[in-house]
Amino acid sequence: MIDIKRRAAELGFAATGIARLDRNPHADELDRWLADGHAGTMTYLHRQADKRKDPRLIMPKAQSAVVTLTNYCHEAGVASPAATPRVAQYAWSSDYHDVLGERLEQLASAIREIVPGSATRCYVDAGPVPERELAQLAGLGWIGKNMMLIHPEIGSFTFIGVVLTDAALEPDLPFEADRCGTCRRCLDACPTQAFAGPRDLDARACISYLTIEHRGEFTATEATQVGEWLFGCDVCQDVCPWNVSFARATLDPGFAPHPDIARPDVGQLVTMNEQEFERRYDGTPLTRPGHRGMRRNAAAVLTPSPPLHDVEPGNDL
Ligand code: B12
Numbered sequence: 001m002i003d004i005k006r007r008a009a010e011l012g013f014a015a016t017g018i019a020r021l022d023r024n025p026h027a028d029e030l031d032r033w034l035a036d037g038h039a040g041t042m043t044y045l046h047r048q049a050d051k052r053k054d055p056r057l058i059m060p061k062a063q064s065a066v067v068t069l070t071n072y073c074h075e076a077g078v079a080s081p082a083a084t085p086r087v088a089q090y091a092w093s094s095d096y097h098d099v100l101g102e103r104l105e106q107l108a109s110a111i112r113e114i115v116p117g118s119a120t121r122c123y124v125d126a127g128p129v130p131e132r133e134l135a136q137l138a139g140l141g142w143i144g145k146n147m148m149l150i151h152p153e154i155g156s157f158t159f160i161g162v163v164l165t166d167a168a169l170e171p172d173l174p175f176e177a178d179r180c181g182t183c184r185r186c187l188d189a190c191p192t193q194a195f196a197g198p199r200d201l202d203a204r205a206c207i208s209y210l211t212i213e214h215r216g217e218f219t220a221t222e223a224t225q226v227g228e229w230l231f232g233c234d235v236c237q238d239v240c241p242w243n244v245s246f247a248r249a250t251l252d253p254g255f256a257p258h259p260d261i262a263r264p265d266v267g268q269l270v271t272m273n274e275q276e277f278e279r280r281y282d283g284t285p286l287t288r289p290g291h292r293g294m295r296r297n298a299a300a301v302l303t304p305s306p307p308l309h310d311v312e313p314g315n316d317l
């Protein structure tokens, strides 16, 4: 399957692997995570559970997943950046669903040429695909204690994109090693102590969930939890030694940073009307919480916060 990987590299994907589709070996972990209520109000995760537990159900006769990583890192090796408010790096550029959607379609058409008569379907962060699981099975890295897929030479500031196909492609070996070892920096550094344990994130306490997925106003506690984060959160990745050592800024023109997002004017965001918001942020990830959600986030960032009781002293942020 060298041809598929060569084509993927030409399209700008940083790494590509192939997994044979089978029942998800960590289906029980997903069930437990959902039963514990850790998905919060993301009810679609409950609805999609059967497909995530057995990705062969996603597409008729699906046999293989071609899994890609795309590096979106902008500031490499930064454990405590000075600029506030902060926006997670994955959101600094045009919407990755659009940029990667097009690239994955091109990769899919290469697969159909290489295996005539095959069918394909493309996914990036929208659909019932267990993306991190498939990336690990395709040999692209291990799942860290922070739940991120970590590539040993790129780190975790990557998007995962998947092409499912009914073609029986030769699979790569899964990435079996767990290179976290005894480290637990991500768990200790999380500003809201959102990890119930290694690889067990209670999304309800996660800043990324609160600022992007949560609908409605914040409670006083939630507004405090958000802290300096206007959109998303990178702390559990910033502190990871694999990112500190190996993440490098992307040169991909499709992910050039927009200054309005990377260094936003939070005062303006609070007062911005909907029309202006759409003019500035249309086609960017900030449209997910939308005008209302971003105004809420901006107001929370501007509210002076008392220190969180449950942040342990001496963590390194
Ligand atoms: C829902 C969701 C969220 C939720 C919940 C996060 C979570 N930890 O589950 C919220 C909104 C909080 C979120 C936040 C973020 N997200 Co998100 N999110 C998703 C989404 C849509 C589904 C994930 C899911 O199913 N979660 C439920 C858990 C239980 O499933 P899981 O993450 O697949 O975990 C499996 C493994 O951990 C495995 N497992 C358990 N134990 C073990 C042990 C071993 C040894 C192994 C091998 C496996 C294993 O079992 C689990 C179930 O199969 C995916 C896209 C997708 N379709 O998969 C993106 C995705 C995971 N998110 C992504 C990103 C970039 C982020 C953020 C970094 C964004 C940000 N900067 O703010 C944060 C990171 C927070 C974090 N530390 O996880 C990327 C991750 C890329 C990568 N390199 O890993 C994805 C893949 C989107 C994409 N296509 O690029 N996200």
Ligand code: SF4
Binding pocket: 189, 190, 191, 192, 193, 194, 195, 201, 205, 206, 207, 208, 232, 233, 234, 235, 236, 237
């Ligand atoms: S993204 Fe931020 S809030 Fe969420 S688990 Fe990681 S460090 Fe904690």
Ligand code: SF4
Binding pocket: 144, 145, 146, 147, 179, 180, 181, 183, 184, 185, 186, 187, 239, 240, 241, 242
């Ligand atoms: S910070 Fe440490 S424990 Fe967390 S994901 Fe990185 S290596 Fe693993």
